[in-house]
Amino acid sequence: EPEVTQTPSHQVTQMGQEVILRCVPISNHLYFYWYRQILGQKVEFLVSFYNNEISEKSEIFDDQFSVERPDGSNFTLKIRSTKLEDSAMYFCASSEPEYSNQPQHFGDGTRLSIL
Amino acid sequence: RKEVEQDPGPFNVPEGATVAFNCTYSNSASQSFFWYRQDCRKEPKLLMSVYSSGNEDGRFTAQLNRASQYISLLIRDSKLSDSATYLCVVNTRDTGRRALTFGSGTRLQVQP
Numbered sequence: 001e002p003e004v005t006q007t008p009s010h011q012v013t014q015m016g017q018e019v020i021l022r023c024v025p026i027s028n029h030l031y032f033y034w035y036r037q038i039l040g041q042k043v044e045f046l047v048s049f050y051n052n053e054i055s056e057k058s059e060i061f062d063d064q065f066s067v068e069r070p071d072g073s074n075f076t077l078k079i080r081s082t083k084l085e086d087s088a089m090y091f092c093a094s095s096e097p098e099y100s101n102q103p104q105h106f107g108d109g110t111r112l113s114i115l
Numbered sequence: 116r117k118e119v120e121q122d123p124g125p126f127n128v129p130e131g132a133t134v135a136f137n138c139t140y141s142n143s144a145s146q147s148f149f150w151y152r153q154d155c156r157k158e159p160k161l162l163m164s165v166y167s168s169g170n171e172d173g174r175f176t177a178q179l180n181r182a183s184q185y186i187s188l189l190i191r192d193s194k195l196s197d198s199a200t201y202l203c204v205v206n207t208r209d210t211g212r213r214a215l216t217f218g219s220g221t222r223l224q225v226q227p
Contacts (some may be wrong), residue, residue, distance in 0.1 A: 031213060043159060045214040056214055070209070091158055095213070103149060104215060106158040 004024045004107035006092050012113045016081050023075045023092030030097040032075045033104060034067065036060070036088040043091065049075065050097075059114045079112075087114045118142060119218035121203050128223045136221045138186040138203030145216075146205035148179055150188050152199040153220065155170045159202055162188075193225045 004026045013019050034046040045090055047057045061090050066078045075094075079086055089111050093104040120139045128134045140148075148165035163170065165177040165186055176189040186203055200220040206213065 033215075035215075042219045043153075043217040045216070048213050056212055057154070058214065079170075089156070103161045103164060104213075105161065108158045111156075 004092055004094055005103055006076075006090075006107035009108070010111045010113070012115065013082055015084055019079050019082055021077045021079075021090050021092075021112070023077070023107055024073050025075055025092065025094030026105060027073075027075065028096065029056075029094035029105075030090050031095045031104075032067075032069070033093040034077045034094075035091045035093060035106075037091065037109075038085075038088045045076050046077070046094060082112075082114045084114050087112055117218075119203055119217045121201075121218040121221045123219060123221060125142075125222040125224050127226060128193055129196060129226055130193055133189065133191045134193055134223060135190075135204070136188045136201055137201075138177075138188075138218055140184050140203075140205045140216075142205070142207050142216075143184060145184075145205045145207045148177075148186050149159075149204040149206075149215075150175075150177060150186075151202040151204055153202055154199050159204075159217075162201070188224075191225050193223075195225050195227060197227045198223055 007022045032049045037043045047061045048055045064080050068076050081086045089109045092107045095104045096104045151159040152160040152162050163172050165179045169178045174191045175180045178187045200222045202220045203218040205216045
């Protein structure tokens with residue numbers, strides 16, 4: 001079964017440093033998403049991306065965050081200057097384009113630890 | 116009021132038991148509904164979509180009550196492998212929004 005893959009599985013970074021989290025969505029999917037889950041809390045939406053542009057973003061997704069699809073397969077989330085409160089699991093997801101209620105399929109996540 | 120509300124549990128049940136989880140959502144414009152399961156420190160995995168008429172997938176049955184803004188999940192003949200956190204997930208599709216809104220999850224522990 002095709003799956004969403006994410007790298008790295010765990011990223012440890014000093015506060016103030018930039019991080020890039022990478023995702024390879026399922027190949028025939030055209031909608032891509034990032035979510036995060038702070039330890040012990042619920043999964044929260046960050047951003048959705050379609051046709052090479054952001055289609056929707058949450059209040060969490062401020063100027064520190066950016067997304068990019070640099071080539072035909074990768075989808076990245078960049079955090080420009082990390083803060084302690086950015087420590088969380090970051091999940092990438094993708095979905096098929098036909099109907100907007102298509103389920104989203106999640107990668108196994110990147111655990112981001114900010115020191 | 117929380118957008119998606121679930122009883123956090125835990126629900127501790129013996130193998131073979133039937134267990135039901137409930138979920139309420141606050142936005143009447145919500146149009147798509149899902150149950151995901153999440154194992155400890157893992158990604159959410161789609162369990163099933165929830166349709167207006169209710170739907171069944173093996174031992175799992177999902178129901179939707181739009182008037183009460185209420186979703187349920189019934190698990191019959193519980194297995195040890197069903198132990199996980201069950202996430203109620205809602206999508207409000209007004210103007211094409213696709214962001215999923217997650218509940219905090221209900222934890223299930225199936226015991227031998």
